[in-house]
Amino acid sequence: MHAIDTPFLLLVFRTVARRLEENRDALCGLDGEIGDGDHGTSMANGFAAIVTALRAPGMAEAPPGQLLRTASMAFLNDVGATVGPLYASALLQAGKVLEARPDLPLSEFSAFVAALTDGIAFRGKARAGDKTMLDAWLAATHAARLQESLGAPPADVARKAAEAAEEEARATATMIASRGRAARLKERSLGHQDPGAVSAALILRVLADAVADTMGQGR
Numbered sequence: 001m002h003a004i005d006t007p008f009l010l011l012v013f014r015t016v017a018r019r020l021e022e023n024r025d026a027l028c029g030l031d032g033e034i035g036d037g038d039h040g041t042s043m044a045n046g047f048a049a050i051v052t053a054l055r056a057p058g059m060a061e062a063p064p065g066q067l068l069r070t071a072s073m074a075f076l077n078d079v080g081a082t083v084g085p086l087y088a089s090a091l092l093q094a095g096k097v098l099e100a101r102p103d104l105p106l107s108e109f110s111a112f113v114a115a116l117t118d119g120i121a122f123r124g125k126a127r128a129g130d131k132t133m134l135d136a137w138l139a140a141t142h143a144a145r146l147q148e149s150l151g152a153p154p155a156d157v158a159r160k161a162a163e164a165a166e167e168e169a170r171a172t173a174t175m176i177a178s179r180g181r182a183a184r185l186k187e188r189s190l191g192h193q194d195p196g197a198v199s200a201a202l203i204l205r206v207l208a209d210a211v212a213d214t215m216g217q218g219r
């Protein structure tokens with residue numbers, strides 16, 4: 001109850017996979033404007049592969065750290081694009097936070113988001129403002145940490161994190177790419193949102209909804 005545990009993560013992975021499938025074409029369209037047009041396919045297929053891997057016998061009873069390691073491997077094995085190692089690293093880092101413990105209280109939600117963000121930053125070597133998915137993850141981490149420090153309840157912390165990611169994903173349209181899919185376009189990347197930031201915001205919105213549901217506050 002009121003924690004990031006195995007049932008919470010199973011629900012989140014299933015919901016993220018469904019939402020990415022619904023947004024497959026839109027994300028491919030965004031990537032087609034400034035990249036190679038595969039982002040929706042990579043994300044939808046990668047998270048579908050995670051859901052399949054987590055259907056294996058025993059996974060529903062596995063500790064959350066093991067769940068996240070399994071998800072990381074499934075994503076890495078399925079996704080050949082650059083995003084493969086990035087989310088694999090994010091999930092592995094989140095798994096370390098939950099290593100040797102049955103759950104993470106939702107009062108420590110920011111630590112979970114920060115670990116995912118650290119995994120992406122470590123593997124991708126992008127910085128804030130480079131117009132990549134990291135911008136959305138950093139905005140979410142900062143918002144979550146701020147709200148937690150102010151004593152906000154977990155549902156509000158998670159909602160503010162999702163809102164910050166959505167706002168930052170929109171703001172990537174005003175950034176000139178210096179790393180990632182659109183770096184070669186430089187100024188010509190202006191006016192286009194980074195699809196990785198858009199899909200990151202989508203994941204954070206699913207997390208926020210799951211936290212709200214778990215806290216029993218509805219949506």
Ligand SMILES: [Mg+2]
Binds near residue numbers: 031035037039081181
């Ligand atoms: Mg691409």
